[in-house]
Amino acid sequence: MSATLKIGPVTMAAPLVMAPLAGYTDRVFRLLAREAGAALTCTEMISAQGLIYNNKNTLALLDLEGEPGPVAVQLFGREPEVMARATEMAVAAGAAIIDLNMGCPTPKIVKNGEGSALMRDLPLAAAIVAAMVRAAGPVPVTVKMRLGWDEVSINVVDATRVVVDAGAAAVAIHGRTRSQFYSGRADWSYFPRVKEAVPVPVIGNGDVRSAADAVTLLEQAGCDGVMVGRGAIGNPWLLTAIRAVMEGRPEPPPVDIKTRLSMACRHLNLLVQYKGEVAAVKEMRKHLAYYLRGLRGAARLRQEINTLTTAAAVTATLEDFQRNYPE
Ligand SMILES: Cc1cc2nc3c(=O)[nH]c(=O)nc-3n(C[C@H](O)[C@H](O)[C@H](O)COP(=O)(O)O)c2cc1C
Structure with missing residues (x-):
């Protein structure tokens, strides 16, 4: 290759x-x-x-x-x-x-x-x-x-x-x-x-x-x-x-929910720095649909997040979801 x-x-x-x-x-x-x-x-x-x-x-x-x-x-x-x-x-x-x-x-x-x-x-x-x-x-x-x-x-x-x-x-x-x-x-x-x-x-x-x-x-x-x-x-x-x-290395195993959600939070924080909080929170919604794909309860979580307007609230909601996620 x-x-x-x-x-x-x-x-x-x-x-x-x-x-x-x-x-x-x-x-x-x-x-x-x-x-x-x-x-x-x-x-x-x-x-x-x-x-x-x-x-x-x-x-x-x-x-x-x-x-x-x-x-x-x-x-x-x-x-x-x-x-x-x-x-x-x-x-x-x-x-x-x-x-x-x-x-x-x-x-x-x-x-x-x-x-x-x-x-x-x-x-x-x-x-x-x-x-x-x-x-x-x-x-x-x-x-x-x-x-x-x-x-x-x-x-x-x-x-x-x-x-x-x-x-x-x-x-x-x-x-x-x-x-x-x-x-x-x-x-x-x-x-x-x-x-x-x-x-x-x-x-x-x-x-x-x-x-x-x-x-x-x-x-x-x-x-x-x-x-x-x-x-x-x-x-x-x-x-x-x-x-x-x-590069001839073994394929890494699938990531767990914690890794997924902390990446989503990081994505959100970077967007806040780059575009400001209002635009970031709004734009993050479409990305989150993908970060959350396949997780149980994702549809409800997305609905909830789509009503939030601050990055802190989105982050707290994601962290809460992850803590209570039955793995
Ligand atoms: C939401 C969305 C936006 C896209 N925007 C562009 C674009 O700006 N320029 C472009 O050349 N292709 C664009 N594409 C096409 C992708 O670059 C890619 O060719 C296509 O999605 C097929 O690859 P995939 O099956 O890996 O997604 C877009 C595709 C999607 C779904």
């Missing part, structure tokens, strides 16, 4: 990447993912247009100040010139890698010709990548895409060739079509063909839920790297397990 992942001049300590997840992979999530074992983390998708118009909320997503890297900044957009200017801003912000979003299936995005709509306009995708590569200087540009628009127009091999010819230094492939959104099982059977078609690293993504899945992607699907998405929400230990197996 490959020990590192090299994208252009950037070498990751392991071929393990935390996926971009809008609404989740903020600075705090990235910190916890990195601690857990991810060797590369990503911002969520950031509007290139929003950046160049200095939109305050968009600029906040680009805040990498002091963050231990490497961090990839993912941009979405459709105009090469706008993407180039946004790329310059991302480089100035400290991005180790700039990624082009060619996978987002959301109607709002696709209607603008952005995200996965670019899978249907490969000449434009090539022009965007070329413009980003010129703007990025020594910083590598990568592309995250899907298998194609729908099952009758799967073009991931062509699309990969096109973006690599335009200068992309790696591709990450989510093994679904746009029309599948996030449902059905990810299909990894195209990955070996993609790998054969291009000389750059191919990172496999979609439904990685265990260390065994990661091994399959690397050893059978021919991928150079593994990208983990939803499986790591509220469960950074998935990254730890994958990293262990990648």
Whole structure:
């Protein structure tokens, strides 16, 4: 199994990447993912247009100040010139890698010709990548895409060739079509063909839920790297397990409830520091749904926590739940 992942001049300590997840992979999530074992983390998708118009909320997503890297900044957009200017801003912000979003299936995005709509306009995708590569200087540009628009127009091999010819230094492939959104099982059977078609690293993504899945992607699907998405929400230990197996160590046993809840409390405290208490308590609710998944009484606990407005109250409620949990 490959020990590192090299994208252009950037070498990751392991071929393990935390996926971009809008609404989740903020600075705090990235910190916890990195601690857990991810060797590369990503911002969520950031509007290139929003950046160049200095939109305050968009600029906040680009805040990498002091963050231990490497961090990839993912941009979405459709105009090469706008993407180039946004790329310059991302480089100035400290991005180790700039990624082009060619996978987002959301109607709002696709209607603008952005995200996965670019899978249907490969000449434009090539022009965007070329413009980003010129703007990025020594910083590598990568592309995250899907298998194609729908099952009758799967073009991931062509699309990969096109973006690599335009200068992309790696591709990450989510093994679904746009029309599948996030449902059905990810299909990894195209990955070996993609790998054969291009000389750059191919990172496999979609439904990685265990260390065994990661091994399959690397050893059978021919991928150079593994990208983990939803499986790591509220469960950074998935990254730890994958990293262990990648390094030839035994897979750690599942964590107990105490470990889960103390991580949740730490996540909350970091969010408070980073975003302030009001935003942190509100945002933590969606993460908690995942930290608590599968625990007895989780639904009621979540209901209760959703009425709380201070971090101290959330922490006390979680601690109380843990003390009384029948293990
Ligand atoms: C809530 C959510 C937000 C996402 N946001 C992004 C995003 O900003 N950029 C992107 O390229 N993919 C995004 N994705 C897709 C994931 O990165 C990943 O490709 C997909 O979830 C499949 O991997 P998984 O099965 O491991 O989750 C998002 C997915 C989800 C569920």
